[in-house]
Amino acid sequence: MVLALFRKAEIEPPADIEAASLRSDRFRLEREMDWKRLDAIVTALEKNRPGRISDEDLLDLPVLYRKTASSLAVARETSLDAATLDYLEALVRRAWFQVYGPRIGLGGWLRRFLGGGWSASVRAIWLDICIVLAVMVAGTLVGWLLVEQEENWYYSLVPGEMAGGRGPGADPETLRQTLGTAEADGLGVFATYLFSNNTGVCIMAFALGFFFGIPTLLLLVYNLALLGAMYWVFAEASLGIDFAAWISVHGTTELGAILLSGAAGLHVGRSMAFPGDRSILAAMQSAGVRAAQVMAGCTIMLIIAGLLEGYARQLVGDTPSRFAIGGGMLALWVIYFAFAPAPREHDT
């Protein structure tokens, strides 16, 4: 008795079809079983319990969906039963959501993404990456040249709290200390904190792309000018190589992430400015979906950069090893982006 309560309710055949006096009601009663079967399947799918669907039902799903869809089309032209029409519309809509819904969950997407989807979308925006790279190099040069011409530029470029005593004419010994390895305590927290912070910069670079990409470029010029200015200070104290090594540990990954997010922003902005022969909306959509892939990848790069910055940079002190780590990461990224094959189309 109790077991019967838990058993799935059987779909009952409708009452006497011939008893219905209206032709449209007979039409409905003849097809009602199929609709209810589809309803049960869709409900199980919505509850994320595909295990409850029998093999037979699963095989019939496309047929049932088409049958119900055509029932709706016929009912619209022949029946004036509002409740049935509402039911059919809601049912077809729900079935449509399931038949044309996302095929993979978060886990499946991640697997496909890391297995090549990411590198493919990075390759697809190569032009924007080149532009942003040129802008970043130019920004660094501008920072360097400005401070070389006039030291006061340094103070207007670098905010006080960020400089932390690393100004022009600072004692080389102090500068050397800032490049050293801090004590290892609390490094993990520091790394994770840095990660949240850098994500902000990347997201801004991406978000500003919606303004035809120009604010993105300005943001990048400013941030890289800051780097150039700081590099000049260390070069003056003949610590240029050490500074480069110190930066490269996490910098190759982090600057890479900033490069990619800037390029993603620019890609969207550029497709808005020059949509080609598509509508702006269509151009923006395909660019946006591609750029979002790149951005999702930037988050991963930033996690790695944060870990490198928090742990590796503070634990590894000598310049050659730092260069080795930074260069190694750079090589890894370049190889991955350039050569990882794109995933096959069928499993989107």
Add this chain to the structure above:
Amino acid sequence: MSRLALRADLARRARTLVTPEGLALPLTVGSRGARAGALILDLMIIVFGLIAIIVLFSAVGLSLFDIGAESDAGPIFNLLSIVMILVLFLARYGYFLWFELGPRGATPGKRTVGLRVAARDGGRLTAEMVIARNLVRDIEVILPIAYLLVIAFGGGSEIGVSGWALFAWLMLFLLFPFFNKDALRAGDLVAGTWVVETPKAKLEEAMSLAPDRSRVYHFGEQELSVYGEHELQVLESVLRQDRPEALQEVAAAIARKIGWEPGAGDEREFLEAFYAALRGHLESRMRFGERKLDKFS
């Protein structure tokens, strides 16, 4: 809202979507209010979830604030902070992605108010679209809210001109749904998605299963041509609701209109017979391509 305004609002939000099978499906775009409500619900779920996690930690005897005050807290605090920051990260990105990539295409907040995400072109909703719309959410929702909190609690004086420019820029994103008719967020626009209502409907009983009374009540061509489809559907809902006083009222009104003497006690039978006759009449004309939308047409 009055019923008329409500109907006008529904008509404004009604769209037709053509599925790949070529079937036109009516859809209703989610209202801005419902979407804001869904977002607030989701944010509340996230915030209360985080609070629950913190309470859980302190129940085990680890208070973040106590340990934070001491500098030599040791590895447990480190580990805990890392876990906390990772949880925050997951709450910020994972929550929306996980649920919107699920079979319901909706976060718990959206589900509660009866909304879901769909592809605007009627095609498949891909994982990439969902990722895109949720990454942009960060810029248009989380950042402005964080910025507002900074202004509210940190004092607006130190923000400066560039700060206000940034604020205006962020507000532009936040208010984006008010500048287009489909209530699209910037993220929806970029991803090619929209948010639509998901009403569920139950299959009601067929109406003409009641005993055939066309011999008892005989309606002629003239009597049946008084009403149209709209009145038929009103009558259908009255019959389905089955409230005695409404039945009486409607039966009297119909009898007056078609010039019959209203009887007493047989309202339901009369209305069922009239419904069946009227629907048969309208449906048979419908088959010849003649439709009568309401009593005025």
